[in-house]
Structure formats: C-alpha cells, structure tokens
Ligand code: NAD
C-alpha cells in the first residue's frame with residue numbers, strides 16, 4: 001500500500017518505516033525534524049535497500065501537507081508526529097494542543113479531502129491515567145493526568161468521530177506501553193535531545209559514560225523490589241504491530257483502540273540488571289524521591305492485539321537491553 005507516515009524520522013517512526021519497506025509497502029515520510037534528523041531515514045533506506053520519499057513540513061501546514069497528499073495519494077496514514085514529553089506538556093500546554101490536536105485535525109481534514117479513509121494513530125497508555133485495576137484492558141476508564149495525555153485522549157475521540165462520519169473508513173488507535181530498544185543492526189535507535197526523561201535512554205547514557213549515575217525515583221513502592229514496574233515493549237515488536245494494524249485496516253471498518261504491550265512487567269532494578277548483563281558494565285545508581293505523577297505499576301492486557309491483529313510481542317527484556325546497548329555503543333552521541 002501507499003503509506004504516508006507523519007513523524008516517520010523519529011524513534012518509533014524510523015523503526016516502523018524500516019519494517020514497512022521490508023514488507024514492500026511504498027512510504028512517504030512527512031516530518032518537520034523538530035525532534036529528529038534526516039540521517040535516521042538515510043540509514044533506514046540503507047538497511048532496507050529501498051527508497052523512501054521524504055517531505056519536510058509541519059502537520060499544521062495544510063498547504064505543504066496537502067501537496068504531499070496530492071502527490072502521493074496515500075491509501076493509509078500512520079500518524080506519529082507530535083510532541084511527547086509529559087513534563088514539558090505541563091509547562092507549555094498550548095504547544096501540545098496546537099501540535100498534537102490541531103495538527104491531527106488538519107491531517108484528518110486533508111485525508112477526507114483526498115479520499116484517504118484509513119489511519120493508524122500513535123496513542124499511549126498514558127490515556128488511562130492511574131490504573132483502577134491491572135492488567136489494564138481497553139475498556140478501562142480514560143482519565144489522563146497531564147496535558148500530553150489529554151491531547152492523546154482528545155485525538156482518539158476526534159478520530160472516532162471522524163471515522164463514524166466517513167463511510168468505509170478504518171481507524172486503529174494503538175496505545176503503546178513503554179517502548180524501548182533499537183534495531184538489531186545498531187544503526188537506528190532512540191536519540192533523545194538533552195537529558196533523557198525516560199528510564200532506558202538514561203541508563204544507556206550512564207553505561208556509556210555520558211552521565212555519572214542513574215537516579216531511581218523511589219524504592220518504596222508496593223512492588224517486588226520497591227521500584228516502579230512497567231510493561232516495556234521492544235520497538236521492533238512495536239514496528240511489527242504497525243504492520244499488523246495496517247494489514248487489519250486494509251480489510252476492516254470502524255475504529256478500534258488496542259493496547260500494545262507484552263502483558264509482563266519489569267522493575268527499575270530489573271532493567272538496571274538486564275542492562276548490566278548486556279553491557280558488561282556496572283550502572284551506578286542512587287535512590288532519590290519519587291517523581292511527581294508516577295504510579296507504582298502499569299501492565300497491559302495485550303489480548304485484544306492478539307485477537308484482532310494476530311500480533312503478539314516476541315522480544316524479551318534481555319533483547320531490549322542488548323539492542324539498546326548495541327545502538328548506544330555504536331552511536332555514543334546519537335545520530
Ligand atoms: P519522536 O519525537 O522520536 O518522533 C516524533 C516525530 O514527529 C519526530 O521526527 C518529530 O520531528 C516529528 N514531529 C513532531 N511534531 C511535528 C509536527 N508538528 N509536524 C511534523 N512533524 C512533527 O517520538 P517517538 O518516541 O517516535 O513517538 C512517536 C509517537 O508515539 C508520538 O506521537 C508519541 O506521542 C507516541 N508515543 C511514544 C511513546 C514513547 O515512549 N516513545 C509512548 C507512547 C506514545
């Protein structure tokens with residue numbers, strides 16, 4: 001299929017584009033490079049030995065994005081573009097509403113105008129807010145606790161309404177849990193700007209000597225070892241989930257929200273141990289206060305993804321640690 005990928009130069013986008021090229025889809029990436037560089041796609045092309053069309057622009061720029069629709073005539077859109085830092089979203093909520101919500105509105109408007117009826121959207125487990133029960137399934141109440149999470153929730157609702165108004169349309173809302181890891185080649189991976197907010201890129205930078213130690217945010221949670229427990233999902237499995245979602249959307253109608261996780265969880269200390277085993281290096285850490293807004297445990301019920309998409313995570317915590325380390329050691333300063 002002809003797949004227009006917004007934000008395709010970013011972390012999850014680049015791994016997904018690689019997967020789509022390997023599955024012989026035709027891809028146009030539309031990205032403003034606000035949090036990525038064209039280098040990721042140059043490497044993706046090398047790895048896949050296939051070409052990707054690339055257009056630079058903001059998703060809110062209707063003229064530029066419309067030109068890409070007119071030129072490429074996509075059959076489906078995979079929509080990654082947007083801002084994603086929880087802390088920043090509390091400081092700059094209007095930026096988040098503009099880029100995420102207004103950007104998605106512009107995208108849907110152009111899809112309607114150009115007769116494109118299928119979309120796969122990057123949502124997040126953050127839409128659930130504090131878990132009322134675990135594992136979380138898709139019918140759990142949606143009560144996000146920060147502006148970033150609310151943009152994801154609002155976009156989900158907007159896409160649902162859009163889909164109901166467009167006969168024959170199909171929308172898949174993928175709610176990712178905690179994506180980590182890198183392509184096995186070590187050529188593409190997560191390259192955060194500044195100090196990483198998330199655990200795994202932070203550990204990787206400690207291992208490679210860019211930061212002195214990890215701060216563990218709380219060891220007094222009600223978990224196996226007191227540290228936070230999460231459902232980490234390998235980015236390669238996540239990329240395969242997008243391929244499965246596209247295949248599903250090609251032959252289905254309606255709007256479905258689907259968790260993308262493993263159904264298993266690991267604590268911060270277990271992730272540190274996995275990284276030490278993969279890298280052969282000691283990860284110094286300090287226990288500090290809990291981070292505001294953090295919860296003790298988050299685990300997906302991943303049953304719907306298997307039932308509807310025929311998709312299931314395959315890779316382990318050891319794979320996540322090994323591929324992250326391979327990426328970090330080969331690219332100590334990122335791209
Ligand atoms: P990323 O920042 O690496 O990728 C996002 C890409 O979108 C970047 O290439 C960026 O340059 C581009 N972009 C941002 N705003 C844009 C705009 N207005 N117009 C055009 N391009 C724009 O992030 P990622 O980790 O690959 O995440 C991709 C998507 O998945 C995001 O929507 C994010 O909210 C969602 N998500 C990510 C995670 C995670 O942990 N990484 C978890 C859940 C959901």
Ligand code: UD1
Nearest residue numbers: 086124126178179197198199202215216217228230268294
């Ligand atoms: C964060 C986001 C969430 C987003 C998800 C995607 C917050 C509050 N939530 O989730 O919206 O969907 O990323 O990946 O930012 N930790 C440390 N030290 C660190 C970093 C993290 O101990 O330096 C701990 C955290 O307390 C948590 C675990 O590691 O227990 C995972 O943290 P992180 O990678 O930031 O992910 P989440 O907080 O689960």
